[in-house]
Amino acid sequence: MSDWFVLVESNTTGSGQVFCARARARGLRPVVLTCSPGRYPYLDEDAIDRLVVDTGDIEAVLATCRTLSRVAGVTSSSEYFIATAAEVAARLGLPGPDPVAVRLCRDKAWQRRTLAKAGIAVPGFRVITTDAVDGVLAARELGFPVVVKPATGSGSLGVRLCADEDEVARAVGLLLANTTDERGAPREPVVLVERFARGREFSVETVGDTVAGVTGKHLGVPPYFVETGHDFPARVRDSERDDLVDTTRKALEALGVGWGAAHTELRLTPAGPVLIEVNPRLAGGMIPAVVAAATGLDLVDACVAHACGQPPPPAVGGPGAAAIRFVLARGPGVVSAVTGLSEAAALPGVAAAKVTTAVGARLGEPTGSFQDRVGHVITTGSATPTAAARAEAALAAVGVAVSRTTHADALRLPR
Structure with missing residues (x-):
């Protein structure tokens, strides 16, 4: 066996x-x-x-x-x-990472303190465990706008940009009242209020000492931070890429999570990279598929090999660049039609065109997180601008029509 x-x-x-x-x-x-x-x-x-x-x-x-x-x-x-x-x-x-370091790293408050102590630029922040009043006081001290987020979490769930005190009070109050994560497991009611870092957002993908590259991220409409697409490799100057990678390496060392896969998110501000968070795991958001489409590097296989002490997969090469754009839910309502998949698939450079919902499926209110994605297109090209333009064209070809429900029906839709 x-x-x-x-x-x-x-x-x-x-x-x-x-x-x-x-x-x-x-x-x-x-x-x-x-x-x-x-x-x-x-x-x-x-x-x-x-x-x-x-x-x-x-x-x-x-x-x-x-x-x-x-x-x-x-x-x-x-x-x-x-x-x-x-x-x-x-x-x-x-084989495996340091379990204590991984567990601590998932606590964004601990992560912020550790990185700041190591001299790595992070947003100014305050930890809130009591009530919304403390959140408002923290926001006043930090200066608006601020980002409110759970201290543990994933996929931008519960993350919100707040422009004033009322928005902070609502966002903090909701998070403190929510004592379970999306899987239903208990969660400590700890919230971060942090200064908003202005600048383009990127992520650096690593497995052990190997840097797969820098991903350029596209975000949806504020106040949410849902990722609507990715470009690989990111369109940055060589010096900017070096700064992003150097900051990532220092962060992984400071946190003790450099053994396996990590997905490190940063913003490139006028003062340089600001580290948003280190995730001690492989990237989500289909980024591994985008990296594979661009370079032939199979990050999933690399993680399997790492966990089993086997040799990493060989590099097989690729066209050089790839991009993904997500089809977003437009609920609440019932999906009445899915169109354009075959047309999108026939466009130049399209490697995948997929919808993960179906006619008759019920969609709830948008959450402003990864849960709003109901499909995607992945495209390739010899350079990132080409791959990105192809992804936008393929996305425009795909349609997911939603028949609106009444308010009463919407309340009964699954979240």
């Missing part, structure tokens, strides 16, 4: 399925540990083994792994379980 490759839960936007596929390609047998197998349709689609376990309980996850013979590696493609996977891998004597 092949050695087991254990995935503790999974994200819901595609890379978990790719992790399993890459494990199989390496001769491993993937198994997903989950408390809710129905969350992942790909388990049935690809006949992936699954074991039902309380993944919020590290001891239960560890005990389940010990029932498996010859486990080659343990990891997760989910922000919410990467620390659990790191702890289990360490206790089984398998």
Whole structure:
């Protein structure tokens, strides 16, 4: 029997399925540990083994792994379980990041303090644990506009740009009242209020010492920070790229999370890079697929290899640049038509055109987060401007029509 490759839960936007596929390609047998197998349709689609376990309980996850013979590696493609996977891998004597560093890194308040102490530029911030009044006082001190966000979280959920005291009070109050994350797990009511860093946003993608490159990010309409697209490699001057990468390397060292994959988000301000946050995991938002389309570098396979102590995948080359644009939900309502996919796929440079909803699906109110995405197009080109222009053209060809519901119906729509 092949050695087991254990995935503790999974994200819901595609890379978990790719992790399993890459494990199989390496001769491993993937198994997903989950408390809710129905969350992942790909388990049935690809006949992936699954074991039902309380993944919020590290001891239960560890005990389940010990029932498996010859486990080659343990990891997760989910922000919410990467620390659990790191702890289990360490206790089984398998390759993995420092579990304490990963767990601490997921606390954005701790991360901010640690980076600032190391001399790395971060936005001015205050930690709020009491009530909205303290949030308003913090915003006054920092100066408007400010960003309000949960101290732990992912995918821009609950992140909001606030222009005045009323907006701060509402945003902080909502986050403090929300004591569970999107998976329903308990969450400490800790909120960050931070000074808004003005400048273009980027992310640096790394696996261990390897820098895959710098991604240019496109954001939706304020006050939210939903990512509407990515360009790879980012359109920056060489000196700017060097500054972004150098800041990232220093941050990873300061946080102790340089072992495996990391997705580091920064803003390029007039004073230089300001580090927004380090995520001790592989990038979401289909960025690995964009990097692969541009360069041939398979970041998912690199993560699987890293977790199992196997050689990294070889570089196979690519056209040089790629871009993604997301189709965003226009709810609330019921999807009445999906159009233009074949037309988009036929356009020059289109590598993928996909919609993840269907006619008859009910869409809730937009959340201002990754949950608003209902499709995407990925395009390639010899240079980033070409790939980006092709992505905009392909996106324009795709339509997701929504029939509006009544207010009463909207209240009953699933979030």
